[in-house]
Amino acid sequence: LPVRHICTLSPAGRQKRGPVITDDDIAQSRRRNAVPCTSRGCTWSKGSNGNVVIPVFISNSYSWAERRVIIRSLLTFHRTTCIRFVWWRGQSDYIYFFPGSGCWSYLGRQGGLQLISLNRFGCVYLPIVQHEVLHALGFHHEHVRSDRDDYVRIIFRNIQEDKKRNFRRVNTNNLNTPYDYNSVMHYSTYAFSISPGELQTITARNSNVEFGQATEMSRKDIRRVNRLYQCSEFKIKTKLSEHLADITCNL
Structure with a gap:
């Protein structure tokens, strides 16, 4: 056509x-x-x-x-x-x-x-x-991956009752990649809180770590896509949000 x-x-x-x-x-x-x-x-x-x-x-x-x-x-x-x-x-x-x-x-x-x-x-x-x-x-949320309990704590008492299922741990294939606090697939610390801004639903076991604020895919997000789909190695740029000029109907 x-x-x-x-x-x-x-x-x-x-x-x-x-x-x-x-x-x-x-x-x-x-x-x-x-x-x-x-x-x-x-x-x-x-x-x-x-x-x-x-x-x-x-x-x-x-x-x-x-x-x-x-x-x-x-x-x-x-x-x-x-x-x-x-x-x-x-x-x-x-x-x-x-x-x-x-x-x-x-x-x-x-x-x-x-x-x-x-x-x-x-x-x-x-x-x-x-x-x-x-x-x-084919990717799940980061906070439900099989080894998440080694990296974050899920505070179920602070989660809205009908949203607790969103925090169930899943038997994921992690593709031999470490947990990624910077993943664009990670929930924020107050996700589905019964009192947003006051009661946390997810906390990091490392108190110096921040998460849930990703503005684009992380390097590990990209690495997982390449591993799952067996892509050749790609040179990952520091920033993915560079200007894309002349976007037309064609991808």
């Missing part, structure tokens, strides 16, 4: 019923138990050229400025990993970004149309887009 049509093409077969959201921003899979979803079967396919090509469609409901943020966020994966996002041209498996209720994503590749919700009021920011895309690539 010509580029001008790719930019306005609407995906077919949209889901009519919203998914059940667990762990704050992870949509419950209808096809499998996705825990832990860093094993064969939930990752995206790798091509013969070594790249993992993922078709995407961005809802026309977003403004151009919002689309630019989403595109810019996707391009950070191009610069540091072998993940390559391309415009959807009718492929069977693809990600559809739309302004749903809140910020959420499925965990790992689901097959077929796969939603990522980025509400226009509060979700269209680089670290949030990266966060939800990392879920779609």
